[in-house]
Amino acid sequence: MARFKGQAEYSVDSKGRTAIPAKMRSALSPEAQGSFTLTKGFEKCIYAYPQDEWKLKEEEYSNLNTNNRDARHLVRTILMWAEEASLDGQGRISLPKSLSDYAEIGDKVLIIGAMDRIELWNPDQFAHYLQEHTEDQEALVERVMGS
Amino acid sequence: MARFKGQAEYSVDSKGRTAIPAKMRSALSPEAQGSFTLTKGFEKCIYAYPQDEWKLKEEEYSNLNTNNRDARHLVRTILMWAEEASLDGQGRISLPKSLSDYAEIGDKVLIIGAMDRIELWNPDQFAHYLQEHTEDQEALVERVMGS
DNA sequence: GGAAATCTCCCCACTTTTCCCCACTCAACC
DNA sequence: GGTTGAGTGGGGAAAAGTGGGGAGATTTCC
Numbered sequence: 001m002a003r004f005k006g007q008a009e010y011s012v013d014s015k016g017r018t019a020i021p022a023k024m025r026s027a028l029s030p031e032a033q034g035s036f037t038l039t040k041g042f043e044k045c046i047y048a049y050p051q052d053e054w055k056l057k058e059e060e061y062s063n064l065n066t067n068n069r070d071a072r073h074l075v076r077t078i079l080m081w082a083e084e085a086s087l088d089g090q091g092r093i094s095l096p097k098s099l100s101d102y103a104e105i106g107d108k109v110l111i112i113g114a115m116d117r118i119e120l121w122n123p124d125q126f127a128h129y130l131q132e133h134t135e136d137q138e139a140l141v142e143r144v145m146g147s
Numbered sequence: 148m149a150r151f152k153g154q155a156e157y158s159v160d161s162k163g164r165t166a167i168p169a170k171m172r173s174a175l176s177p178e179a180q181g182s183f184t185l186t187k188g189f190e191k192c193i194y195a196y197p198q199d200e201w202k203l204k205e206e207e208y209s210n211l212n213t214n215n216r217d218a219r220h221l222v223r224t225i226l227m228w229a230e231e232a233s234l235d236g237q238g239r240i241s242l243p244k245s246l247s248d249y250a251e252i253g254d255k256v257l258i259i260g261a262m263d264r265i266e267l268w269n270p271d272q273f274a275h276y277l278q279e280h281t282e283d284q285e286a287l288v289e290r291v292m293g294s
Numbered sequence: 295g296g297a298a299a300t301c302t303c304c305c306c307a308c309t310t311t312t313c314c315c316c317a318c319t320c321a322a323c324c
Numbered sequence: 325g326g327t328t329g330a331g332t333g334g335g336g337a338a339a340a341g342t343g344g345g346g347a348g349a350t351t352t353c354c
Contacts, residue, residue: 003205005184005229007245011342015302019341023231042219089304090341112227115209119223133220138189144221145207158332162312166331236315237331 002027002050004113009123012107016100017092018120020048024113025091036118038099040081043129046099046120048085053116095120149174149197151260156270159254163247164239165267167195171260172238180233183265185246187228190276193246193267198231200263242267 008021028034032050041047049057061078064071081102085093095105103122110121121129155168175181179197188194196204208225211218228249232240242252250269257268268276 001209003209005226005231006243007227013343015344017342022340042216089306092341094302112223113229114219114223114226116213130224133224137221137224140217140221141225144211144215144217160333162334164332169330235313239331241312 001116002029002032002053004115004118006113008111010109010111012095012100012105012109015094016097017088017094018109018111019090019092020087020118021111021113022091024111024118025087027113034087036085036087036093038083038085038093038096039078040099040102041119043119044103044121044125046095046103046105048093048118048120049116051084054082148263149176149179149200150262151265152262153260155258157256157258159242159247159252159256162241163244164235164241165256165258166237166239167234167265168258169238171258171265172234174260182231182233183240185230185232185240185243185267186225187246187249188266190266191250191269191272193242193250193252195232195240195265195267196263201229 004024004027006021006023010018010021012018025034028050029052031052035051036048037051037054038046038048061075064075066072066075081099083096083099085096087093095109103120104125105120105122108123110123110126112119112121112126151171151174153168153170157165157168159165175197176199178199182198183195184198184201185193185195208222211222213219213222228246230243230246232243234240242256246252250267251272252267252269255270257270257273259266259268259273
């Protein structure tokens, strides 16, 4: 499993491309073949899953019971945003317009490594997000991970 | 498990590098391969975990369920600060700008061994921290460790 | 159906940053 | 007093990030 971490603020060029930090590229497993699946984040950002990780996600979704209305809705609304993106010769991907619109990403993007995925944020939106989640980290650790 | 102890005040050069005290380097286990993962301390400092220690932490985070909102937030806000740093030929590491900004580390750094991790402080901030935590050490020992 | 416009990639070029290596100083210790 | 090891500083090659041109494919519009 890929283990992404770290943060970096990069620019998005006029063609909608952004570089993926070299450290994250080197954390990519060979099975990903330099390819990501981008999709809408649960937060206001873009999630980028390496191809191999995305396969696992797809597996989960395909195992949901399609006779269940909620499950159908979930799969539909998640998959409709998913797009594949490959690294170019310079280690960049181009961001689909639908996703960068959703995340309100302009000419700057904050790239965050979050374990099995990479997150792409509008830097301002991220600052805003942090302001809305001011719970003390120590308390959160205790609550989520136990003592 | 590595057991770091002691303190030392070192300089940070113009390239953002600082030496790790030789005594702490020799306390590094071979499995760490001369590599640390730096991350944001709960206090206003940088935590440096030897690679092998960090692996254990990462393992815990990777087991969290990313369908849970709090877990996502936790992973995001912890891992975004984590960066790997390897010792160079002279026993130095370079401090990522994001972390030295957070800890307000300039051209001097106070290095403290704290069991399984090393802490990097702005010397002034550390003095300030001590002023704010003036509880008598004897009383503290009793409160924390007295059965 | 064909021409024009647009979009996608792939490649090249430039700038900045990072990393590796060499060199110097100082203190401790034979 | 020379040697060794530790801390500090800096030069230069290599890598990373950024911007843009242009060929080929696709879409649009007449």
